[in-house]
Amino acid sequence: MTAALVQVEGLVKHFRVERGLFRVGRPRRLVRAVDGVSFAISAGRTLGLVGESGCGKSTVARSTLRLIEPDAGSVAAGPRQLRALRRRMQIVFQDPYGSLNPRMTVRQTLAEPLAIHRLARGAEAERRIAALLEEVGLDPTFANAYPHELSGGQRQRVGIARALSVEPEFVVLDEAVSALDVSVQAQVLNLLTDLQQRRRLTYLFIAHDLAVVKYIADQVAVMYLGRIVEHAPAAALYQAPRHPYTRSLLSAIPVPNPNAARQRIVLPGDVPSPVAPPPGCHFHPRCPHPKKNDLCRVETPRLREVAPAHFAACHFAEEPM
Amino acid sequence: MNAWKWLALAGALAAALLVAGAVRRRALGTAAGRRFLRHPASTPGVFVLAFFVTLALAAPLVAPYDPDWMPGIVELQNRPPSGLHPLGTDVYSRDVWSRLVYGARISLGIGALAMLVAVTLGAAVGAVAGYFRRWVDAALMRFVDVGLALPRIFVLLMVVALWEHVPLAVLVLVIGFTSWFGTSRLVRAEVLSLREREFVAAARALGAGPRRVVFRHVLPNAAAPIIVSAALGIGNVMLLEAGLSFLGLGVPSPAPSWGSMIFDGTEKMAVAPWTSVFPGLAIAVVVMALNGIADGLRDALDPRREGGAA
Amino acid sequence: MTEPLLRVRDLKTYFVTEQGSGTARAVDGVSFEVHPGETLGIVGESGCGKTVTSLSILRLIPEPPGHIRPGSFIEFEGRNLLTLAPKELRAIRGNQIAMVFQEPMTSLNPVFTAGDQIGEAAVVHQGLSRKAARRRAIDMLRLVGIPDPEERVDHYPHQLSGGMRQRVMIAMALICHPKLLIADEPTTALDVTIQAQILELLDRLQADLGMAVMLITHDLGVVAGSADRVIVMYAGQIVEQAPTVELFARPLHPYSEGLMASVPRIDAPPRQRHGRLHTIPGQVPAATAWPPGCRFHPRCPYAWDRCRQEEPPLLDAGTGEPGTHTVRCWLLTEPRRRTPRP
Secondary structure, eight states: OOOEEEEEEEEEEEEEEOOOTTOTTSOOEEEEEEEEEEEEEETTOEEEEEOOTTSSHHHHHHHHTTSSOOSEEEEEOSOOSHHHHHHHEEEEOSOTTTSSOTTSOHHHHHHHHHHHTTOOOHHHHHHHHHHHHHHTTOOGGGGGOOGGGSOHHHHHHHHHHHHHTTOOSEEEEESTTTTSOHHHHHHHHHHHHHHHHHHTOEEEEEESOHHHHHTTOSEEEEEETTEEEEEEEHHHHHHSOOSHHHHHHHHHSOOSOTTOOOOOOOOOSOOOOTTSOOSSSTTGGGOOOTTOOHHHHHSOOOOEEEETTEEEOOTTTTSOO | OOHHHHHHHHHHHHHHHHHHHHHHHHHHTSHHHHHHHHSTTHHHHHHHHHHHHHHHHTHHHHOSSOTTOOSOTTTTTTOOOOSSSTTOBOTTSOBHHHHHHHHHHHHHHHHHHHHHHHHHHHHHHHHHHHHHOHHHHHHHHHHHHHHHHSOHHHHHHHHHTTOSSOOHHHHHHHHHHTSOHHHHHHHHHHHHHHTTSHHHHHHHHTTOOHHHIIIIIIGGGGHHHHHHHHHHHHHHHHHHHHHHHHTTOSSOTTSOOHHHHHHHHGGGTTTOTHHHHHHHHHHHHHHHHHHHHHHHHHHHHOGGGOOOOO | OOOOSEEEEEEEEEEEOTTSSOEEEEEEEEEEEEOTTOEEEEEOOTTSSHHHHHHHHTTOSOTTTEEEOBTBEEEETTEETTTSOHHHHHHHBTTTEEEEOSOTTTSSOTTSOHHHHHHHHHHHHHOOOHHHHHHHHHHHHHHTTOSSHHHHTTOOGGGSOHHHHHHHHHHHHHTTOOSEEEEESTTTTSOHHHHHHHHHHHHHHHHHHOOEEEEEESOHHHHHHHOSEEEEEETTEEEEEEEHHHHHHOOOSHHHHHHHHHSOOTTSOOOOTTOOOOOOOSOOOOTTSOOSSSTTGGGOTTOOHHHHHSOOOOEEOOSSSTTSSEEOOGGGTOGGGOOOOO
């Protein structure tokens, strides 16, 4: 395996909840958005980071790029100087409507990063914008369009072109295909795969849909309430998930096959609030594991290697469900 | 008042109609423009404003007399409207129509300039507070709270009391400096929500600094409420100027502002109502026109109104 | 076959666009039936007209800019909903036909408690007293599986999680025991584990209450698990209609076929490095300018001259009873043209 291009160690980010006007007496509450997350991604590979809303996956993404300053932990990804770092690491967002400035044309959007990093001007910039558009599968005439004149898929392609404009090595894809229609989603996923091959990109692919992640990730990490609960090579995770949360997540995904005889594990209740996560194993109140006992309520399971390169944070990861 | 002056007035009306027509034609070409026109008060508003701006610009052509000329202080004072003096004369026998025309220069000028000062200041403070948040925001907004809490008229009275005759520039600055608080709040709220938008995060991820983010990505998207509040603000400033002048503290005599004209006429209100009523009407009509334009702009610049089928 | 509960014939719902560039033919000649007790899935991507179809049934289309064209016909239990007086229509809305919307965040009124909102329909339609309505609301909350219903009934929407809000929405819809529930993307805004709960709940309630459900979704997995019959929509029209098992086993319209191939599947074999998903080229055309001929022809791998010139009608696939599986595609007349893809 090649050396890690990105290494994140012990990332912690807590947000303070503002006290309301009439709640002066209450203590300030902390949202433990990310609570000690570590991972590494090898050059040219993709780590899929999966979890439900509020699990902290987007905070991990933004802290990795230092769009949010983490409270603790380190991100090792080459240069410490922020602007140089920005060139090496880029992000593509979920919302193809919100992630482009509505008052800038595609050309202006793509020219801006070139200007910031003094990469190209004038005719040279023009040439590079055309090349970028072509690379993401858009006709160069789109340069004059405003975002509202584009479809969701086209906007997402512009967002990808913008990220690529500074020639990054590492791209965070924060739910980059989640808002797209099925047929467009497939187009964009293929585009991302092609770009990775052509430019030897390293991806952190954040998603809530394990089925989508299956098509792009080499490694998969599953998050629950601010922590990684399982981390394994994709094949191992999909074939033999060890954490009961991963198992339920996999079983909950609707399969487009009416004959599929599947046992859907329906988890009881909601994801608890990250302001007051349950003690011990965060997952224990919803856990369907038959071996669940008092230990789970008291002791937080550590992420440990339960099979070669397969990590899970469950006291009973070795046992069948 | 001779034929040339009537012709000039007709010219002013024609020019205003032409402007309103041109605005309509251009607006019809865009979706935002059509939203602007859909508002019933917007086109009349443009026409009225264009008319008064034309009057202000072409005052020497339109006004039949020198606004300060007193042809006969005794025999010609407080004359009712006539062929010679279409809006009558005032207590010093000056021609009300001429003063109204020249007054447009001062009243509209003060309104526009003071609002320019206020909006610039308000946008800057609001953007800084909203973008940097934390203590910067807290400090600036507490200051704004104080500014909003102080009765503005007293602040103005205090400043104005420093001069015997307040220079116009000072009046513009004083009104401008006391009119930006509301705008800053508006802009701050807008910036607070815009800075969470993903395109702002994208710009930061690309290495854009705070200045670029604020000026290229945040403020242009906050332009709509700023423009609307400016259009409404001009009307407010004109009313304020009228109020100050009415108290005798605004534009010094004999320079004709609409406010000071009302003030000049109050004592003879029963005998010669036209001396106060016409400048009062002028203020009311212009403020209403600005409100109409502001309403139209609010519809035009609100992207949520960009209709579309599912 | 039993008498249908809902019969839609040649529904056309058009919108006048703001830009003045013409008319968006969002729903353009849609006909289908819903039978008592069945689940009909309507699938399609954004802009295919599935949501407009569901809103048209209860005449919830904003007018202007939208309007239902004359000639359209929506019959519920023998009554044409399009000609009903507003008062008669209101007696049906929420009472006999109920709706659940996608956004549990914005579909509840933030200033009323869950109990108030659930009970409202019972107060309006059945003349229940406030007290009785509250008791019914508690029963409904229990039915939709909300723990501590006596306590939750007095909670405001912001005190409930997304999944619970969607349960409240369902309780609201079901309080009058409607004969037809229209669920428009009821789980799209929810997390997978919560989606599983809600789908399970809808299945159970349908079995218990014996109502018909129109399930509108973009998710083929959701329809596969819940629907008896499926309608696939594209560009304002029905392009294929079939029993669920048959549609998934043998999608006949090239669009249905392409759509199924492009869904990332959790049950697929492990991916090869840099493996690719099947895609449908191009994108959905604008509703103001549907392509001539077959509306799918610019994206269709099989299209030939006829497809570009002549619009295909819904043709019978010839499996089972006539009319059970219909497809809007000329391939049915010339099956030899369905050559394997390159």
